[in-house]
Amino acid sequence: MKQELKISCRKECLSDIRAFVNESLAHLDISDSLLYKIVLAVDEACSNAIIHGNNCDESKEINVELEVIEQILKVKIFDIGEYTQNYKEVGAISLEDHINNKDKGGLGLKLILSIMDEVEFYTKNHLNICQLAKELA
Amino acid sequence: MDKLKIEKQVNKELLMLKISGELDASTAIKLDDEINGALESNQINILVDCGDLNYISSAGFGVFVSYIKDLQTRAGKFVLYNLSNNVFETFKILGLNDLLTIADTEKEAKSFFDKI
Numbered sequence: 001m002k003q004e005l006k007i008s009c010r011k012e013c014l015s016d017i018r019a020f021v022n023e024s025l026a027h028l029d030i031s032d033s034l035l036y037k038i039v040l041a042v043d044e045a046c047s048n049a050i051i052h053g054n055n056c057d058e059s060k061e062i063n064v065e066l067e068v069i070e071q072i073l074k075v076k077i078f079d080i081g082e083y084t085q086n087y088k089e090v091g092a093i094s095l096e097d098h099i100n101n102k103d104k105g106g107l108g109l110k111l112i113l114s115i116m117d118e119v120e121f122y123t124k125n126h127l128n129i130c131q132l133a134k135e136l137a
Numbered sequence: 138m139d140k141l142k143i144e145k146q147v148n149k150e151l152l153m154l155k156i157s158g159e160l161d162a163s164t165a166i167k168l169d170d171e172i173n174g175a176l177e178s179n180q181i182n183i184l185v186d187c188g189d190l191n192y193i194s195s196a197g198f199g200v201f202v203s204y205i206k207d208l209q210t211r212a213g214k215f216v217l218y219n220l221s222n223n224v225f226e227t228f229k230i231l232g233l234n235d236l237l238t239i240a241d242t243e244k245e246a247k248s249f250f251d252k253i
Contacts, residue, residue, distance in 0.1 A: 011163035104199035
């Protein structure tokens with residue numbers, strides 16, 4: 001069954017998103033470690049949408065959908081923000097460059113790409129969609 | 138209620154921070170302010186007790202990453218200890234376990250500062 005959450009673009013809502021993912025997946029027979037990593041990946045994708053896509057505009061919302069089909073978790077995050085950076089370029093920045101540039105941001109994409117099996121960002125009918133998938137078996 | 142609590146103690150040249158709760162994009166600024174203030178006060182040897190840190194996201198990692206170079210330049214360092222398995226696993230995903238000193242216990246963590 002698909003689980004959905006619609007929530008305001010506020011950084012303070014990230015803990016509610018984590019609670020939603022934890023509660024939605026609690027019934028699954030997966031390790032605590034895997035659940036933690038999935039929660040982290042969804043948190044990072046939502047942080048990206050809230051902060052970089054929507055500039056923490058509280059009047060806007062993001063939608064988070066979770067669904068498990070044949071042992072594969074599918075996550076979709078929808079928003080209508082504007083993105084200026086290419087996720088593949090940001091994810092490709094080396095840790096050494098982050099350290100040398102004293103960057104505080106950009107590590108979230110590395111985590112998402114490391115944790116999830118499939119990561120895709122696209123736009124359809126003016127809606128930004130971040131689509132993630134993870135095999136649970 | 139604060140999602141992130143930071144307790145601070147200064148012992149000679151050593152700044153000890155105990156961070157509790159959730160370190161995410163909404164709370165990382167609190168840790169950033171604390172570390173930035175420490176460096177401005179020339180406190181460059183920083184011991185971080187993560188025993189009650191339940192969660193860390195990239196915003197939290199970003200705080201540590203952004204100060205690694207400054208600390209190296211000034212011959213200081215972070216030593217983190219008492220990490221939960223989940224938190225430590227996330228450090229490993231990013232390769233930060235090779236760049237930051239991570240200890241199991243307070244005693245081991247303090248031993249990295251024995252020469253100061």
